[in-house]
Amino acid sequence: MGQNDNVISCKNVWKVFGDHPERLTGHLKPETTSEELRATGHVAAVRNVSLDIARGEMLVVMGLSGSGKSTLIRCLARLIDITDGAITVEGRDLGTMTETELIDLRRRKMGMVFQSFGLLPHRTALENVAFPLEMRGQDRISRIARASEMLNLVGLGGREGYFPRELSGGQQQRVGIARSLAVEPDIWFLDEPFSALDPLIRREMQDEFLRLKGMLAKTIVFITHDFDEALRLADRIAIMKDGAIEQIDTPERIVMAPATPYVAKFTSAVDRARVVHAGALALAVEGRAIDGPALPAIETLHALARRILQDDRALIPVAGRDGVVTGLIDRAAALDLLLGPAA
């Protein structure tokens, strides 16, 4: 991944709702407070957000209800105009694109899945998935072929002729996912796509999603309220509060090196052992030679729990994929993380 291979870049992006947000364009500063905005009848749903999303990256956006997640994603897809700042997609400024160019960008490059499935009730699963291809003017035979392929991909082969009412919530969501994938988007926006699903189906959908993610290598922005879901899926997590991004970082750093007290509080209930990899906890070797088996650096402490419990060395070596020892884990510190500090 090249350093400048950013698919999406935001620079000082604001989205303000209220009486006359257009009057604020060009006048918003990082230090502009919510109180100042409120006094003029405005609220900043997105506040001075700058971020880059790399090609193939999966960015998960988290935050309490009302923190601005959906508004941010809608700005990125330019479903709504921003009040200030700039967003570029593959190097092109969204603000200067014509309506026709935008429609083309959304149809050809972007896919979106929202919490409500938004399926057409009088069309079958197959027709629903083929619908965006029809909008694009694709011929019937090729769109039906593509739609069946996508339904197979999400595990709904054989249900092409079902109507949405004949499918479960999870199956309807899969149809929604197949529909958004049919147009082969490079960039995929998902706004709490699994929140309406019961926990078992949700887990199944996450597995399915991880499989698709591995196969399709898309750039993905995914909103969720569920930290476990974020940990399973994210390359990086952005934590939002009052429209601003408090921290954008790897899951491991969000949990182990929170940038603000808010992030620390937000992540306080997360089981660190499921996030921290052996490599991250390892201390420098500093010339000490430790014989015997080493723990794989890429595994989480949770995955290594049994081995750490059974290994009675005070310092346990950690090795990279090539088997070379890269550091030592203090067993007592690892046990503290796994079991909580000794009473």
Ligand SMILES: Nc1ncnc2c1ncn2[C@@H]1O[C@H](COP(=O)(O)OP(=O)(O)OP(=O)(O)O)[C@@H](O)[C@H]1O
């Ligand atoms: N069309 C609108 N007009 C006025 N205010 C809005 C509008 N859309 C959003 N807001 C406000 O912007 C803020 C952010 O809303 P947004 O829906 O982006 O939050 P969210 O983090 O996605 O919340 P949730 O998790 O509940 O979906 C909220 O205070 C909301 O009331």
